[in-house]
Amino acid sequence: MNPRLAKALVNGLLIAAAFIALFPLAWMLSVSFMRPGEASAFPPPLLPAQATLANYRELFVRAGMGRYLVNSLLIAGATTLLSLLFNLAAGYAFAKLRFAGRERLFRSLLGALVIPAQVAMIPLFLLMKELHLVNRYGGVVVPALASVFGVFLVRQYARSIPDELLEAARIDGAGELRIFTTIVLPLLKPIVVTLAIFTFLASWNDFMWPLIVLGDQAAQTAPVALAGLSREHVQDNELMMAGSVVTTLPVLLLFLVLQRHYIQGLLLGSVKG
Template identity: 65%
Template sequence: MLSVSFMPSGEATALPPALLPSDPTLEHYRALFTRLRLARAFANSALLAAAVTAVSLLLNALAGYAFAKLRFRGRDRLFRALLAALVVPGQVGMLPLFLMLKEMGLVNSYLGVLVPGLASIFGIFLVRQYALSIPDTVLDAARVDGAGELRIWWSVVLPLCRPILVTLAIFTFMGAWNDFLWPLIVLSDEDLQTLPVALANLLGEHAQDVELMMAGSVLTVLPVVVLFALFQRHYLEGITAGSVR
């Protein structure tokens, strides 16, 4: 994919096929950002993915801590009900969710894309399971020192949950960055389209331009690869935490 994106037009479909570009060029990347105006779609995806990740981490961390360490009426029943909802495919709720957002005037807006991803049952479950491993004595010591629940969550729980939060952040960012169906349904304005939707539109117009499409695919994959490379240590800690605790 990376090699093809640097090939001159037509070289990828030539016979015999070449593994490396004979004359590397950036013309396809320039075309994406100038002639095809993909820079706006790239910025839209980056903005939405970052916003969804930030807000989702906040809400999932709060809810996960509450389900793990706070005692309130109906806690376990509510958590089991949330887990039961995991078996329902997300596509089932898209129509009623779209109708609700339409009534609220959020269709064809960034908020319309953001709202469904602001919290996830999987994220709550992930944080809750990790927070269960935090000793109650640590939290009780903070309470004895006069710390409130929010202070305990911020100063004690979040630092201890950093590996799983980084893991959840990567999962959330990847899901929001690669999301195609929901932005396609909600956004009709071309200036608001995300990168996957914009690339799908290009596919219909430039299906024969393999090199151009591969350049677009590289742009789609690159942020996720960079994110994983930066936080892979914490990601691996979060993934393996359940097996060593």
């Protein structure tokens, strides 16, 4: 096949795939600016006849979406920061520190990956109840402090750090904490960004666990609040699309800003260790 023709064919397929992936998001944004009932017409319009911000005003003034977005931001931010601390320390320990039963313990943790998260929800809820964390943000944050996937990702990347570098630091009198903070963490920057994005997205988009542990409506996260709003305004497609936009936009912007570091971390993690 002619190289130019092959290149044009590949580019055409990529453009078509990008259009298919982005069209629902673009239409969601367009519908959010339509007047009530306009999107229910047949065939549904692609663009609003007269753009309006009424849906967003309804969303924030009457539905109180601003509070739910702040709840999601606080929970996702705290979960990301604390989870990074635990996952980085544990992943580095499994990669570079020698202690009894290290490999056996790590294999046991990997075995936990095959257990569905739903199986642990009842005992986890009972544990949060004993800790008096039900209806508190801590009930959402504490179970996410460490993840097997995060520990595994950091371990695989940290194994590529030369042992000679760490031994030289120890000979110079550096303690393990100083080695971790001044030598290891800078080298782990690509995987730190990747893990931070993974954790923030998972926490922001989590629906089931916040729904279970946060019974107080004032403490609900944005996805849970949006689901409740959809039951009250089941026919109001325009308002629901506005809610979807404000729920999706923060994580979409975060991903676009950190996209280069995210892809770099995935590629490096796939070939190292």
